[in-house]
Amino acid sequence: MRGQSISALLLRQGNSEGQLGRDAQVNTNSKNANSRMQVSCDKSEIIIMCFKNLPIEFDAQGVAHLKGGAIDPYGYQRREINRDKLKEMMARNGHIKDVSISPVTRVAGALSFHAVADLQERKFLEANSVATIFRGYEVILKGRDPRDAIYISSRACGVCGGVHSTAACEAIEMAFGISPPPLGTVLRNLALALDFLYDHPLHLFLLAGPDYSQVVVEATNPAMWEKAKLTEATNAEVHQHKTIGDIMKSLNPLSGGCYLDGLKMTRTPREAYAVLFGKYPHPQTVVPGGMSSTVTITDFNEVLTRLQKMLDWTKRMILLWDDLTEFFYEFNPEYKKIGALSPNLIDLGMWDDPDSYDATYERCNEWGEARWATPGVVIDGKLVTTKLQQINLGLEEFVEHSYYEDWNQNGNQRYLTDPLGAPLSPNHPWNKETMPKPSKESWKDRYTWDTAPRWDRQVVEAGCYARIWTTAAAGMMPKNDFLEATGHSLKIHMPKTMLREMDFEWKIPEVWNAFERNRARAYCMGYNLMIAYTMTLKAFDYLRKGEDKVSTKFEVPKGERRGVGFWGAGRGFLSHHLVLDKGAIVNYQIVTPSTFNASPKDPFGNPGPYEQAVLNTPIIEDFDKPENFTGVDMLRAIRSFDPCMPCTTHIYGGEREIIREVNTCACGAEG
Amino acid sequence: MSEMPEKYVGEAGSPKPHLSETAGLPDQVGNVARRSMEELVEDICASQGKTQRSLGPLDKVYVFWLAGMSCDGCTVSVTGATEPALEDLLTGSLPGVPLVVLHHYVLQLESGDHYIHTLEKAEQGKLDAPYVIVYEGSIADESLTVDGEPFAAEGSLPLWAPSEQRRRVATAEWMKRLSPTAAAVIAIGTCATWGGIPASYGNVTGSMSVMDFLGKNYRSVLGLPVINIPGCAPVGDNFTDAVQAILLFLQGLGPLPEFDELGRPAWQFSETVHRHCVRAGYYEEGIFAKEFGDKECLVEIGCWGPVVQCNITEAGAISHLGGCMNAGGPCIGCTMPGFPDKFSPFYKSPPGSLLSSNASRLLGSIIRPLRRISQRERNREIRWHETVPSGWAMEKGDVSLTHKILEFFYEAMQFQGAKKPGRELPEEQFPSGYITLPEQKYGKDFQLLPEDRAKKAEKRT
Ligand code: SF4
Numbered sequence A: 001m002r003g004q005s006i007s008a009l010l011l012r013q014g015n016s017e018g019q020l021g022r023d024a025q026v027n028t029n030s031k032n033a034n035s036r037m038q039v040s041c042d043k044s045e046i047i048i049m050c051f052k053n054l055p056i057e058f059d060a061q062g063v064a065h066l067k068g069g070a071i072d073p074y075g076y077q078r079r080e081i082n083r084d085k086l087k088e089m090m091a092r093n094g095h096i097k098d099v100s101i102s103p104v105t106r107v108a109g110a111l112s113f114h115a116v117a118d119l120q121e122r123k124f125l126e127a128n129s130v131a132t133i134f135r136g137y138e139v140i141l142k143g144r145d146p147r148d149a150i151y152i153s154s155r156a157c158g159v160c161g162g163v164h165s166t167a168a169c170e171a172i173e174m175a176f177g178i179s180p181p182p183l184g185t186v187l188r189n190l191a192l193a194l195d196f197l198y199d200h201p202l203h204l205f206l207l208a209g210p211d212y213s214q215v216v217v218e219a220t221n222p223a224m225w226e227k228a229k230l231t232e233a234t235n236a237e238v239h240q241h242k243t244i245g246d247i248m249k250s251l252n253p254l255s256g257g258c259y260l261d262g263l264k265m266t267r268t269p270r271e272a273y274a275v276l277f278g279k280y281p282h283p284q285t286v287v288p289g290g291m292s293s294t295v296t297i298t299d300f301n302e303v304l305t306r307l308q309k310m311l312d313w314t315k316r317m318i319l320l321w322d323d324l325t326e327f328f329y330e331f332n333p334e335y336k337k338i339g340a341l342s343p344n345l346i347d348l349g350m351w352d353d354p355d356s357y358d359a360t361y362e363r364c365n366e367w368g369e370a371r372w373a374t375p376g377v378v379i380d381g382k383l384v385t386t387k388l389q390q391i392n393l394g395l396e397e398f399v400e401h402s403y404y405e406d407w408n409q410n411g412n413q414r415y416l417t418d419p420l421g422a423p424l425s426p427n428h429p430w431n432k433e434t435m436p437k438p439s440k441e442s443w444k445d446r447y448t449w450d451t452a453p454r455w456d457r458q459v460v461e462a463g464c465y466a467r468i469w470t471t472a473a474a475g476m477m478p479k480n481d482f483l484e485a486t487g488h489s490l491k492i493h494m495p496k497t498m499l500r501e502m503d504f505e506w507k508i509p510e511v512w513n514a515f516e517r518n519r520a521r522a523y524c525m526g527y528n529l530m531i532a533y534t535m536t537l538k539a540f541d542y543l544r545k546g547e548d549k550v551s552t553k554f555e556v557p558k559g560e561r562r563g564v565g566f567w568g569a570g571r572g573f574l575s576h577h578l579v580l581d582k583g584a585i586v587n588y589q590i591v592t593p594s595t596f597n598a599s600p601k602d603p604f605g606n607p608g609p610y611e612q613a614v615l616n617t618p619i620i621e622d623f624d625k626p627e628n629f630t631g632v633d634m635l636r637a638i639r640s641f642d643p644c645m646p647c648t649t650h651i652y653g654g655e656r657e658i659i660r661e662v663n664t665c666a667c668g669a670e671g
Numbered sequence B: 001m002s003e004m005p006e007k008y009v010g011e012a013g014s015p016k017p018h019l020s021e022t023a024g025l026p027d028q029v030g031n032v033a034r035r036s037m038e039e040l041v042e043d044i045c046a047s048q049g050k051t052q053r054s055l056g057p058l059d060k061v062y063v064f065w066l067a068g069m070s071c072d073g074c075t076v077s078v079t080g081a082t083e084p085a086l087e088d089l090l091t092g093s094l095p096g097v098p099l100v101v102l103h104h105y106v107l108q109l110e111s112g113d114h115y116i117h118t119l120e121k122a123e124q125g126k127l128d129a130p131y132v133i134v135y136e137g138s139i140a141d142e143s144l145t146v147d148g149e150p151f152a153a154e155g156s157l158p159l160w161a162p163s164e165q166r167r168r169v170a171t172a173e174w175m176k177r178l179s180p181t182a183a184a185v186i187a188i189g190t191c192a193t194w195g196g197i198p199a200s201y202g203n204v205t206g207s208m209s210v211m212d213f214l215g216k217n218y219r220s221v222l223g224l225p226v227i228n229i230p231g232c233a234p235v236g237d238n239f240t241d242a243v244q245a246i247l248l249f250l251q252g253l254g255p256l257p258e259f260d261e262l263g264r265p266a267w268q269f270s271e272t273v274h275r276h277c278v279r280a281g282y283y284e285e286g287i288f289a290k291e292f293g294d295k296e297c298l299v300e301i302g303c304w305g306p307v308v309q310c311n312i313t314e315a316g317a318i319s320h321l322g323g324c325m326n327a328g329g330p331c332i333g334c335t336m337p338g339f340p341d342k343f344s345p346f347y348k349s350p351p352g353s354l355l356s357s358n359a360s361r362l363l364g365s366i367i368r369p370l371r372r373i374s375q376r377e378r379n380r381e382i383r384w385h386e387t388v389p390s391g392w393a394m395e396k397g398d399v400s401l402t403h404k405i406l407e408f409f410y411e412a413m414q415f416q417g418a419k420k421p422g423r424e425l426p427e428e429q430f431p432s433g434y435i436t437l438p439e440q441k442y443g444k445d446f447q448l449l450p451e452d453r454a455k456k457a458e459k460r461t
């Protein structure tokens, strides 16, 4: 019925033998869906169809309704996880190994991973992603002045500098009914482009890079290292590394040129950021109704000199990742399956158009589509929506496998609809109220502090690659001199700097895996740079026109208000859902990219993106005996998402006390 | 975690409470380079032929970076440091400063047990150099989670039978186990130093600071209480600067670094941020920003700078650039023990500022006009008596009588008891044209060749 991408086919093949109940299934199937929903959804295909599992349909005007007839439209059956077969296999076969990596290093924050590997068949049979930190910021936010949400929620994550403060501002602006003046919006966009220009090099060279460096490749795949030394790099003339071996050497931690330059290059955009916004992370200059930066000509000149440095370096680095990726594919096509997933992606878009953005929910579809990164959901490689309202309606969070209690037990759903009257799930963030319940780790039951957000009850991944993908596929980017979204690619034109003028094109890839995530991230550096440059020019424009106001005055409203910040972090999707009453915060919910990516299984039995990516990963590394297995392929798969755990596990809602569960079963992680 | 077994089973015939008693771990999972970051650093140093690394008693120092209830912002800040830069410390490239071997989950090459094993070696005294603990984030009260998974964990250890069963280890536990034999404990960031946001009103996890956790009487092996480098997030340079200062002192090279009564590096934190603020002059003259984005003092839109100990206005946020008020952000006191509750709601002017800002408003209203007069006069070169030869400005020639009188007295006061320097050069006539010496002597056409000059002269006659 729907088009299958090559990677989806690849995955299916790769998995056909590894099926262990539902655990190893490709996550895009629709068996999880309630069949009733499926049927009526087919009927509604003639109208607007973006949901296939949720009981929501749209009429020709795009107005959403609940499909008729259901008593409990959002109800679902929880699918139990059965590990008996796996345990039996483990008991019988010595080559089936329980792999527990705690902590997974070179990711931001606290992540652990558990997997079961079949070292003979060279594949993974089970995977569990475990977030090992919980901070409870949401209780801390409750009852506070809404403006405090900006600075407090910022502290959810120090890796993504100012993304939370901005998302909080957008939520507050919606609730307060204000919006920033044009220069305020442009400054925000600039801040959030600079932010990612620090973030991507950090990941590419300090976190993920070492996995492709000489020290690791030589240790886990000596034949490849030998070949790499002899393989000339296609783009050597630009990036100045003669062979692939030179690139790998350059990626070596603490001694390689790329590693050290990568570290230095994380500072350059942060310097520009500090000049305009004060400090990084947690800037003091993001305020409701705009920014509080005092801008001068020098500030922008200082930004421009830094962009120039970044341009030179980025031109080289994009081609370097291209060369590295192609080398791996050529050396062994199996590498295309490392971290492979069927492309199910979600993004809220970002970088508002100053003329369209008015912070209202009513017009969110219009200003959303006018953004410099287009919101969207991609299912099986196909863009199914670009409307913020639809993306919002499709959001649900599940906690069946997390250390939280279900908030729906008491049956009081706060909101039945969104502000436009469209149906809202009881599991939607505006209704969510999470109660932490520290419990014992059990792979069958609860095993992480992360929750399982889903869109239309399907597993989706978030990332900067989702942003570039939805933008490229939608082809809605505002007209400009440097970037063009063609419907199948994003063209990036980079002006002359020390290096010549260069054109790049990121094409929607045919396979979706760890390498493509990293490659897309490298291209995103170019994308962000040209956004930063365009925004600087736009700022000049407004200053020339004398429109130099950066903020709007406001009052804190006293009535009940709702707001949502649809925004993006370095790693993609970021939403802040806010409920206010009597001038204070009643509920505050954050969904971050890693909340999606690091999520555990959902109640329908579908693993989260890290988990499924590991299940699809073949074991390629060399090892002579089981003890010498390092798990590098699996770690490459996990790291390609750029995990960021602080964001993931920030929050807890509700006034409830922590519920302590006295567990008498001593079966531990074996559950 | 599950119920504790009846009997502790870390004894003969049962799984060991540690990952490995002897060198080497049972398997290579997570050890992707088949060697640890520590070994890699040794290799790099060896390949550079570094034989004599340091000028003092210390050759290298291990730093174990532990994170509790943190946002990783402190780590991010430190990667931004340039004075000195992280990579300078980690490669032992600073003369006199021992090599810093950093064990950090964000940067480490190896994962899992191989990562944790080094922590165990430290605890068992098996390292070849002293170690320092750097703690980021607040410490949760893990007694609230005895029956479940810890709020903040780092790694897992085998403990009880069956052998596959592991126990996730709370970062608080690592702190407890490693602090007694650490050369120093450094708390970085406001969460670790004072408690910060996880420990503010509504704190569900019982979060607290490192000092709260270790107590007043804690002393490291070097006899030091907890060293605190606050900030949310801290200035990266404050951390590397303090580390370098401490290491140079231990080497017998640098002066004694001083710490204040709360364990903050005194040279960084003894002044209020207001004293070095780029907007302090506005405060003094009583001019205040009314809206976000205004260039004046931010006190009336929520700045707490006058009572906050922070050095960001002079140190900059990164590479000496930026700073909250430099860019336009009011100070919310993120370095202070009272943060956030004693400073919120943010964006409201601090109650104490009412008196002082109005006092400077009053004083400013008198001082400002006087200063402007004096400033205007000082914007004139001594020879610009009447007109100003600038094509840019509106003609400012006509100086009022009051201005002249005031300036007369001002000058009298200025040179009271001193001699007014003279300047008796002849009046110059430059606005119309400058006649060079040869021109004066040989006439306008002196630079022409003799024949051309002759021709010209001919024409003239
Ligand atoms: S902005 Fe803050 S720190 Fe600066 S002068 Fe005003 S009150 Fe002082």
Ligand code: SF4
Binding pocket: A284, B231, B232, B273, B308, B309, B310, B311, B312, B324, B325, B330, B331, B332, B333, B334, B335, B336
């Ligand atoms: S100026 Fe204030 S808000 Fe800024 S870093 Fe210093 S203490 Fe924090």
